[in-house]
Amino acid sequence: MTAQADTQGPDDRRILISVDAMGGDNGAEAVIAGMAKSAEKNPDIGYILHGPRAELEPLVARAGISERIHAWHDVSGVVTMEDKPSHVVRHGAGTSMWSAIDSVRDGEAKAAVSCGNTGALMAISTIRLRRLPGVNRPAIAILWPSLNPQGFNVMLDVGADVRADARDLLQFALMGASYARNGMNVPRPRIGLLNVGTEEHKGRPELKEAQALIARYAEIGRFDFVGFVEGSDLPGKTADVIVTDGFTGNVAIKTGEGTANMITDLLRESFKYSILSRFAALLALPALGRLKKRVDPRRVNGGVFLGLNGTVVKSHGKADATGVSAAIKLAFQLAQSGFAEKLAARVASVEELAQDGAELPEKPAGEHNEGQA
Amino acid sequence: MTAQADTQGPDDRRILISVDAMGGDNGAEAVIAGMAKSAEKNPDIGYILHGPRAELEPLVARAGISERIHAWHDVSGVVTMEDKPSHVVRHGAGTSMWSAIDSVRDGEAKAAVSCGNTGALMAISTIRLRRLPGVNRPAIAILWPSLNPQGFNVMLDVGADVRADARDLLQFALMGASYARNGMNVPRPRIGLLNVGTEEHKGRPELKEAQALIARYAEIGRFDFVGFVEGSDLPGKTADVIVTDGFTGNVAIKTGEGTANMITDLLRESFKYSILSRFAALLALPALGRLKKRVDPRRVNGGVFLGLNGTVVKSHGKADATGVSAAIKLAFQLAQSGFAEKLAARVASVEELAQDGAELPEKPAGEHNEGQA
Incomplete structure (x- = not known):
């Protein structure tokens, strides 16, 4: 349960995606193949990778994407498909899933992707990122x-x-x-x-x-x-x-x-x-x-998990390289558009109005501002 | 709102199906075309037909199935797709749908078929046929x-x-x-x-x-x-x-x-x-x-409506002749197998056991009796 970050001088242009390498049905190979597929198409993407580094490093080298890994979080725990969310919430620290979410929480990555257990991922995301107010x-x-x-x-x-x-x-x-x-x-x-x-x-x-x-x-x-x-x-x-x-x-x-x-x-x-x-x-x-x-x-x-302080994309557990790559692409797009911040602002503005009990205007100012969420 | 029965000496071998000619999206033509299709394939089927006789009789004659109509119920009311079930329950007597269900209630037909409004058909069926006990x-x-x-x-x-x-x-x-x-x-x-x-x-x-x-x-x-x-x-x-x-x-x-x-x-x-x-x-x-x-x-x-004293088959509102014929065939099969009686017996036996609070036997006597519902 070490969480050792080994930052390799990230390129500032790149948007960093936090990837949980473990817990999918097709193992770390499929996840890393998907990361390589996305990296090949998109020079602006960088990764924070979570899982047992000794096991993952040769796979990453073989896929030719070592340079794209901006940080490694070397953790040994894995959330399985059978784990109950309530159990994972109590005992999940030290798993690759938990670590991947914490990268978003700590501001290290702009979005997280995992192929693991949906219920566990939602539970960890909710307690670590917390719900948006309202x-x-x-x-x-x-x-x-x-x-x-x-x-x-x-x-x-x-x-x-x-x-x-x-x-x-x-x-x-x-x-x-x-x-x-x-x-x-x-x-x-x-x-x-x-x-x-x-x-x-x-x-x-x-x-x-x-x-x-x-x-x-x-x-x-x-x-x-x-x-x-x-x-x-x-x-x-x-x-x-x-x-x-x-x-x-x-x-x-x-x-x-x-x-x-x-x-x-x-x-x-x-x-x-x-x-x-x-x-x-x-x-x-x-x-x-x-x-x-x-x-x-x-x-x-x-x-996509909506309503939390941060963007989390759940890939299908059975995803192959093409599937994982699609999930990463989606995470990247949302990160690039500043979706998490826009969504938070949108929810907050509605929440404020609701709390004021204000009469809702027919056409509020700024509604045609395309830059908003 | 006359409900005049004009029985034409039914063949005893035939199983009679009560058909609501009105209320489907494709009008009485599609219903009667479907009746003809079923009649052609199956000599053992006879019909009780519900709707405005003056309008229906030429269609029936053109379809060549006048001989298969064992009784006409000449009613002018029609339940539309827009009618609310609660309204139909209060004011629906005199409609072809109501009349079609009453044929089953009175034992004249073994099963009813309608292409009309689902909610209204369930409401009429429930109040006219009543639920099975339990x-x-x-x-x-x-x-x-x-x-x-x-x-x-x-x-x-x-x-x-x-x-x-x-x-x-x-x-x-x-x-x-x-x-x-x-x-x-x-x-x-x-x-x-x-x-x-x-x-x-x-x-x-x-x-x-x-x-x-x-x-x-x-x-x-x-x-x-x-x-x-x-x-x-x-x-x-x-x-x-x-x-x-x-x-x-x-x-x-x-x-x-x-x-x-x-x-x-x-x-x-x-x-x-x-x-x-x-x-x-x-x-x-x-x-x-x-x-x-x-x-x-x-x-x-x-x-198929289950849990009532009688068999009612709801055809899709958009059904064409092939669709209506399939619904009639299903009603015929269920009527022929004595499904309504078997289902009633099955529900009653379970109800009895439940009311007795009896310990449920692992394999009750008669469970391999294929003749039962």
Whole structure:
């Protein structure tokens, strides 16, 4: 449990990303391969690497990115997929995950990336970075392939937190709008609230309350509120950001993923049916390749934790080099845009207004200032 | 608002299905086309038809199925998609939907089919047919394309009811198992309880409670309980029946449908990309056709209402002739198998045991009696 930093004269231009090398299903090799992939494409990225240095150093050397490691944090502990969050919170100091979050906390890195246990990562992030003032429940936002021009929609929360009240859902709307602006360049995102129908009388009581609340904050949050949306709108064109509680969001994305996988499996099966269809498959390869690229979950790998003092990106546990690289790219983009600070300012300004009990203005001053979160 | 029955000497062999001709998005034409499609394939099916007879009779004659209409209920009222369930319950007598349900209530038909407003249909069905003793919340079960040998999984509740407690979820498991046996010929269905993870510590309190409860009733209900499952298992091989509350189920199926539609759209787009890919598409047509048939939502059209004294099948509002015919076929199969009576007996036997507070036997007598629900 030593945490020895060995800074190697960082290039000032570089943005430093804190990477947890351990805890993913494919081991440190996949993580380091992903780091190399990102480093190759992006000269402005530097890393703080967390894990057992003796084990990691040869991998880093082989990947040819030794020069990109601005600091090593040599820690031996690893959070496993089986560890309960409550256990990790008490005993997790000295793990690579804890150390990776502390780099952000201490201002050493601008954002952290981990492939490890989601619940543990959220628990450590929450106690080490702390919630933004006014945020009751941090959320995890993901990108989902959609028919919208930007190619993706934001959905939050998908973090498996069991419940969210109207105020939590409002925070998710504000944070999701800010994320869509900074992570996806959608200047005025359309927000939808997930329900079982678009009619106003449908759904749970907290959803009806949230509907009214979110509509009131649309101008301040610089988004358009499209009201209730349904599961079919998640990959659709109706909204750019879909707001829901963590339980529903988690079930929805896994159902969508499972359905996409089933169709891919059945498509493969269909093409194996006869000699003619095998030939057709060969010709269809480029078309299928374009489809695959469009809906490849590895390209949108990275759940972003929103509502904390700092940016944390959770990569899929099963991510390969391409997936890890996508998560690192997302962390870099958010760090570069100053997302954490913009989000904090946005949440604080809303919080202030709410505490004042002020009548909300129709169009507050500065709403067209694109520089804001 | 006359409800005039004009019975035309029914053939005793025939099983009579009560059909609501009105209220679907494609009008009475689509419903009657679907009835004709089913009638053509199945000589044992007869209809009781509900709606404005003057309007329907020419359509029926043109479809060539006048002889199959065993009774006409000439009613002029129509429930629209916009009508609130609470309104329909008070003012719905004299509508084709109400009349169609009353045919089942009065024992005239063995099952009812409607393409109309889901909430209104559930409300009318509940007040006219009444719940089975011991059932607190009726549920809507649908079939979902899956990688299982039977090609489909059952999911319930998808009915948009906002909540379900542990006891409701147990009832869903018992009813879903009975439905899988009778509707899909799976003698001993595997039941999964939908959650955000398969670990026992995850999820809402009522899910942990339901997990213990459902496990205790597995032998009596003649199913295998596989414990918690995730959204990805909905189209998967882990379980035959997925149990959840109506809110989560509704969001999940709509997300799955939306994702499948998005992939189809993108696939079509990919194949239009170049001349070569258009040619490839031509050759790939049979393979794509096989895929489409496998996941065609029209083939699995029909949400079955479970927990009432009688069988009601809700067809998709947008159903065309193929969709309506699939819903009628499902209603026929369930009527023929005596599903309503078997389900009632199964629920009653469990209810009795629960009220006695009896220690549940490991393997109750008669559990291998395949004739039971």
